[in-house]
Amino acid sequence: MFDYNAVLKANPAGVLATADGGKVATRVFQYLFSDGSKVYFCTSSEKPVYSQLQANPYASFCTYAADFAPVLSVNGKVVFVEDIALKTRALDENPSIKGIYGEPTNPVFKLFYIDTEIVETFSFTEGPKTYTL
Numbered sequence: 001m002f003d004y005n006a007v008l009k010a011n012p013a014g015v016l017a018t019a020d021g022g023k024v025a026t027r028v029f030q031y032l033f034s035d036g037s038k039v040y041f042c043t044s045s046e047k048p049v050y051s052q053l054q055a056n057p058y059a060s061f062c063t064y065a066a067d068f069a070p071v072l073s074v075n076g077k078v079v080f081v082e083d084i085a086l087k088t089r090a091l092d093e094n095p096s097i098k099g100i101y102g103e104p105t106n107p108v109f110k111l112f113y114i115d116t117e118i119v120e121t122f123s124f125t126e127g128p129k130t131y132t133l
Contacts, residue, residue, distance in 0.1 A: 002131055004119045005034040007063070007072045014063030016041065018049060019056040025049070029061065032090050032097075037133050038113040039074050042090055042097060045108045053078045059114055069123040076117035080110055087111050 008031045016029035027049060032040040039061065043049050053059060057078040064071040081087075087104035090111055091097060101109040119131040 002119060002121060002129070004072055004074060004116075004121075004131075005039075007065070007070065008034060008039060008074070011063040011065055011072075014061050016049070017060045017062070018052040019058065020048070020052050025052060030094070030097075031061065031063065032094060035113075037076075037116040038079075039116055040086070040090065040111065040113045042087075042101075042109065042111045044101075045110050050110055053080075053112065061114060069125065070121040071123070073120040074114055074116045074118075075120070076114045078112050078114055080112045083111070 012031040014029060014031065015026050017024055017026045019025070025048070029041055032042060034040065041061070043053075058076070059078050060073055060075045062071065062073045084104050087109065091101065091104055103109075116133055119133065120128065121131075122128045
């Protein structure tokens with residue numbers, strides 16, 4: 001199996017796509033960490049992305065290395081978690097996010113993961129590949 005977690009760790013900035021009614025919405029997002037097929041992110045309960053994921057809990061996150069080898073997309077169902085240990089990890093490992101939310105108990109701080117179902121990659125040397133977990 002392709003080690004997509006290594007690609008995410010090396011390239012944490014990317015684009016998260018969600019459904020917004022009948023349309024697609026994208027925004028720049030930051031990968032936080034992974035645990036197996038769970039790829040973690042966070043947001044504020046006051047942002048549209050939170051409402052979008054509540055209404056339709058499926059998302060895709062795309063990132064890539066500077067040489068586009070590979071372009072990576074993880075796709076699956078989104079699950080919100082209130083686990084204080086995981087929220088603490090997210091804040092401790094990401095000082096800029098801690099600067100926004102302060103404490104893991106902040107009620108607007110929402111941690112979620114994509115339960116990865118499909119990983120898609122593309123590179124100019126290997127072309128497209130799809131991995132089903």
